[in-house]
Amino acid sequence: MEKEKKVSFQLLVLIATPKLADQAAEMFRKGALPLQYRFHAEGTATSEIMDLLGLGNIDKSVLISMIPKNLSEILINKLNSELQLNRANSGIAFTVPLNGANNLILRILARNTGKELLNIAGKEENGMSETKYTLVAAIVNRGFSEEVMEVVRAEGVKGGTVIRSRRIGNKEATSFWGLSVQDEKEIVLILVESSNKVNLMKCIGEKCGMHSEAQGIVMSLPIDSVAGI
Amino acid sequence: MNLKLKEKIRESLSAVLPITGIVLMISIFLIPMELGSIVMFLTGAMMLIVGMGFFQLGAEMSMTPIGEGVGVQISKLKKLITVLLTGFIMGVIITISEPDLQILANQVPSVPNMVLIITVALGVGLFLALALVRIRYKISLSVLLIICYTALILRSFFVPKEFLAVAFDSGGVTTGPMTVPFIMAVGVGLASVRSDKNSADDSFGLVALSSIGPILAVLILGCFYKPTQAAYVLEDVETVVTTQDVARVFAQGLPLYAREVLVALLPIIVVFFIFQMLTGRYHKRQIQRILIGFLYTYIGLVLFLCGANVGFAPVGAYLGKKLAGLSFNWILLPIGALIGYYIVKAEPAIQVLNHQAETVTDGAISVKMMDRCMSIGVAASVALAMLRVLTGVSIHWFVIPGYFIALILSRIVPDIFIGIGFDSGGVASGPMTSTFLLPLSIGVCEALGGNLMTDAFGVVALVALTPLIAIQLMGLVYKRKTAKRTQTERAVIADDCDMIIDLEEGE
Numbered sequence: 001m002e003k004e005k006k007v008s009f010q011l012l013v014l015i016a017t018p019k020l021a022d023q024a025a026e027m028f029r030k031g032a033l034p035l036q037y038r039f040h041a042e043g044t045a046t047s048e049i050m051d052l053l054g055l056g057n058i059d060k061s062v063l064i065s066m067i068p069k070n071l072s073e074i075l076i077n078k079l080n081s082e083l084q085l086n087r088a089n090s091g092i093a094f095t096v097p098l099n100g101a102n103n104l105i106l107r108i109l110a111r112n113t114g115k116e117l118l119n120i121a122g123k124e125e126n127g128m129s130e131t132k133y134t135l136v137a138a139i140v141n142r143g144f145s146e147e148v149m150e151v152v153r154a155e156g157v158k159g160g161t162v163i164r165s166r167r168i169g170n171k172e173a174t175s176f177w178g179l180s181v182q183d184e185k186e187i188v189l190i191l192v193e194s195s196n197k198v199n200l201m202k203c204i205g206e207k208c209g210m211h212s213e214a215q216g217i218v219m220s221l222p223i224d225s226v227a228g229i
Numbered sequence: 230m231n232l233k234l235k236e237k238i239r240e241s242l243s244a245v246l247p248i249t250g251i252v253l254m255i256s257i258f259l260i261p262m263e264l265g266s267i268v269m270f271l272t273g274a275m276m277l278i279v280g281m282g283f284f285q286l287g288a289e290m291s292m293t294p295i296g297e298g299v300g301v302q303i304s305k306l307k308k309l310i311t312v313l314l315t316g317f318i319m320g321v322i323i324t325i326s327e328p329d330l331q332i333l334a335n336q337v338p339s340v341p342n343m344v345l346i347i348t349v350a351l352g353v354g355l356f357l358a359l360a361l362v363r364i365r366y367k368i369s370l371s372v373l374l375i376i377c378y379t380a381l382i383l384r385s386f387f388v389p390k391e392f393l394a395v396a397f398d399s400g401g402v403t404t405g406p407m408t409v410p411f412i413m414a415v416g417v418g419l420a421s422v423r424s425d426k427n428s429a430d431d432s433f434g435l436v437a438l439s440s441i442g443p444i445l446a447v448l449i450l451g452c453f454y455k456p457t458q459a460a461y462v463l464e465d466v467e468t469v470v471t472t473q474d475v476a477r478v479f480a481q482g483l484p485l486y487a488r489e490v491l492v493a494l495l496p497i498i499v500v501f502f503i504f505q506m507l508t509g510r511y512h513k514r515q516i517q518r519i520l521i522g523f524l525y526t527y528i529g530l531v532l533f534l535c536g537a538n539v540g541f542a543p544v545g546a547y548l549g550k551k552l553a554g555l556s557f558n559w560i561l562l563p564i565g566a567l568i569g570y571y572i573v574k575a576e577p578a579i580q581v582l583n584h585q586a587e588t589v590t591d592g593a594i595s596v597k598m599m600d601r602c603m604s605i606g607v608a609a610s611v612a613l614a615m616l617r618v619l620t621g622v623s624i625h626w627f628v629i630p631g632y633f634i635a636l637i638l639s640r641i642v643p644d645i646f647i648g649i650g651f652d653s654g655g656v657a658s659g660p661m662t663s664t665f666l667l668p669l670s671i672g673v674c675e676a677l678g679g680n681l682m683t684d685a686f687g688v689v690a691l692v693a694l695t696p697l698i699a700i701q702l703m704g705l706v707y708k709r710k711t712a713k714r715t716q717t718e719r720a721v722i723a724d725d726c727d728m729i730i731d732l733e734e735g736e
Binding site: 018051052053054055089099100101103104106107144146147164166 | 233
């Protein structure tokens with residue numbers, strides 16, 4: 001157990017077109033990454049007009065996988081080169097640090113994860129970005145993701161991902177804190193340069209915050225490595 | 230190029246091209262056709278492709294968000310009576326406007342059109358209300374379906390056999406391209422507010438119950454009216470010589486469908502505005518998008534219906550007649566199966582169902598699997614329908630064992646497959662079935678001199694029946710696979726697996 005504790009772990013997130021996500025899932029499977037979860041999301045429109053014309057949001061799949069930290073760079077690079085994430089509209093991948101886990105997860109990861117992946121490392125070109133990135137997540141009422149995108153687009157952000165979800169907070173949140181009665185939400189995920197983070201979150205807060213119809217809340221998460229941006 | 234546009238174009242092409250290719254092949258190798266009619270057919274196919282693309286995009290932008298919104302709001306209604314009323318009124322309004330229902334009414338000349346339309350609409354209304362109550366009180370879909378279908382079958386013994394085929398057809402016919410995306414989205418909306426383990430299963434099943442209403446309605450009407458021969462007039466292939474003729478024929482058809490689709494779409498737009506006034510659910514941008522979506526749906530359906538009715542229907546009837554005239558007319562069975570396999574892909578509502586299934590199950594039931602199942606199911610049903618026309622066997626012999634198998638399966642497959650399966654029946658039998666398969670079997674029937682009412686009709690009923698079995702069989706396979714997997718998984722789990730390790734502490 002002691003040894004296992006010292007290895008640090010990360011959550012690898014890939015947001016890509018369903019086809020690329022299939023490829024990645026196959027790659028993970030070959031590389032013996034045992035824990036993979038997949039769900040559905042939507043890529044945001046590239047412009048307001050495209051959104052209105054209904055030509056904006058395309059289907060995206062999100063693939064998350066827990067991995068040991070020593071694999072994260074290799075995997076990000078590999079995803080970048082094999083799925084050609086640097087092409088426009090293909091997808092992005094990033095890792096988030098994990099600081100706690102169920103024993104089973106750790107055991108699985110410590111035993112048999114990604115040995116084959118280690119072998120193929122090294123030769124890949126470095127697809128990782130040098131700049132520091134942060135993941136900004138805005139949770140707004142359903143149907144308002146485009147409002148958020150409009151705000152961040154003005155600040156130079158190219159695109160984001162929308163996950164449909166439902167709030168399951170308690171009564172206190174609605175009555176005391178004034179969180180909206182509407183339970184159906186959209187989570188907008190945007191990868192931004194860390195230097196731009198605060199500014200961007202402020203902008204979202206001003207235009208789509210609790211005082212607006214969108215009734216949004218905003219937060220940010222640290223990102224270790226990233227590809228495809 | 231815009232990715233979304235590319236995706237939609239690819240989808241519509243892969244939906245329409247296969248069936249176009251098959252008809253071309255038949256015309257080259259078996260039944261020679263005049264160049265004029267082939268040009269008509271190809272023009273129709275082009276309209277189908279463009280129309281399909283617009284319709285898909287439009288349904289996604291308008292029908293889906295509205296349906297979901299309505300579903301969410303319905304789930305918030307406190308009183309049972311308001312839920313019932315909302316379901317009932319919605320069912321009636323969207324059914325009255327369904328273009329396919331007008332066609333059905335014309336096919337049953339012995340019943341006054343207005344009487345038939347209103348009865349069917351009331352039937353759909355009642356059953357949609359029932360479907361909502363079912364979800365609310367968590368009544369098993371399988372049990373409800375068994376009760377309803379048993380009642381139907383029993384009832385069916387007491388009506389003149391001329392009504393039988395049309396009655397079962399009506400179930401498939403009334404749940405057309407307008408109602409399906411809307412009702413399905415209502416289901417998803419209803420389910421999205423809950424997080425219990427049944428919520429995904431309950432997103433489906435609304436269409437299934439809604440298609441029982443019309444069958445029952447026509448069966449009941451069958452007691453009060455004397456059957457007469459159907460007044461279905463087959464349109465002959467227009468003799469076109471020049472490109473101008475082609476344009477003229479389509480131009481004549483276009484205003485007709487432009488009006489028909491408008492009549493069909495208006496009630497839903499009205500429902501949308503009333504809903505918006507009552508709840509204020511959508512904000513400005515969403516309303517703009519929904520309106521543009523309505524426009525797309527409109528353009529798409531007009532093009533689609535015009536292409537299918539003007540370009541496809543005459544060719545279907547012609548092929549039927551000529552194939553039946555061949556000395557080896559048993560070839561209708563394999564050809565029917567082949568046509569069935571590919572024609573279902575061109576049904577506009579099918580993609581909506583497939584995508585819904587994939588999204589709701591997070592990919593566990595993929596579009597590909599759904600596609601294959603539907604194709605196999607419809608292939609079987611068209612072959613059976615051809616067999617029926619050739620031999621004149623009563624539809625009872627197919628419908629009773631068919632539903633029996635489907636209902637038995639519904640007791641053993643996972644719940645979600647029951648909902649998707651029974652929904653798929655109503656979805657598979659859309660405008661392509663009534664504009665191509667129905668004329669095809671009417672053509673065969675006329676050539677053989679059979680009874681139109683009993684032999685030719687019923688093809689829609691079969692198309693609405695076999696996918697239920699095919700999809701539930703897929704459910705059975707799925708169940709066995711997952712059962713095996715959990716068994717092996719169980720074996721390795723150690724005792725301390727649930728212990729939580731805090732990685733920060735270890736540093």
